[in-house]
Each structure stands twice: as structure tokens, then as C-alpha cells.
Amino acid sequence: METRAVLRGVRLSSQKGRLVADQIRGLPVDKALNILTFSPKKGASIIKKVLESAIANAEHNDAADIDELKVRSICVEKGTVLRRFTARAKGRGNRIVKPTCHVFVTVGN
Numbered sequence: 331m332e333t334r335a336v337l338r339g340v341r342l343s344s345q346k347g348r349l350v351a352d353q354i355r356g357l358p359v360d361k362a363l364n365i366l367t368f369s370p371k372k373g374a375s376i377i378k379k380v381l382e383s384a385i386a387n388a389e390h391n392d393a394a395d396i397d398e399l400k401v402r403s404i405c406v407e408k409g410t411v412l413r414r415f416t417a418r419a420k421g422r423g424n425r426i427v428k429p430t431c432h433v434f435v436t437v438g439n
Contacts, residue, residue, distance in 0.1 A: 349373065
């Protein structure tokens with residue numbers, strides 16, 4: 331039995347999100363939450379919320395025992411990119427790239 335939680339369009343680079351996701355892949359949820367709580371990275375708080383949502387989904391929808399759950403898979407994929415421009419000298423402009431990503435978490439026994 332596997333339960334999913336999805337977060338789409340979060341303002342985080344997919345590369346930076348994957349650094350955090352790689353730390354908790356395959357761990358029991360209590361250890362994963364502990365790692366995410368004390369990690370200083372921005373992606374840790376975002377992924378922690380998605381993991382807590384997946385745990386709540388498993389408990390409510392599938393009547394799963396929380397102590398038995400593990401992070402089966404976690405995937406951080408690239409989302410759309412917000413492109414902005416800023417003025418530079420001599421009438422030029424520079425592009426500012428604001429990446430987004432999608433986070434997919436699956437927990438199960």
C-alpha cells in the first residue's frame with residue numbers, strides 16, 4: 331500500500347530540492363522528519379510539509395500505521411520558469427530566471 335502527496339509550482343530550484351530529497355529517500359518517516367527538521371536548507375522545510383501531508387494521507391485514507399511507514403520514493407522535477415528582466419546600462423536588460431519545481435512523495439510499508 332502506497333500513498334502519495336504532490337506539491338506543484340513551489341519556488342525552489344529543482345537542483346537544490348534534489349539535494350534534500352536524496353538525504354531522506356528510503357528512510358523511515360520518523361528519521362526523515364528528524365533530518366528535515368534540523369536541516370538548514372530552504373528545500374528541507376518545503377519537503378517536510380509534503381512528507382507530513384503524505385503521512386496524513388496514509389493515516390486518513392488508507393488507515394496505515396505511521397510507525398511502519400517509509401519514504402518509498404521522492405522525486406523533485408523541474409517546473410515552469412518565471413522570467414523577469416532588469417534594466418542595465420546603455421538601454422540593455424538582463425534576464426532574471428526564477429525556477430520552480432514539483433515535489434512528489436510516496437510513502438508505504
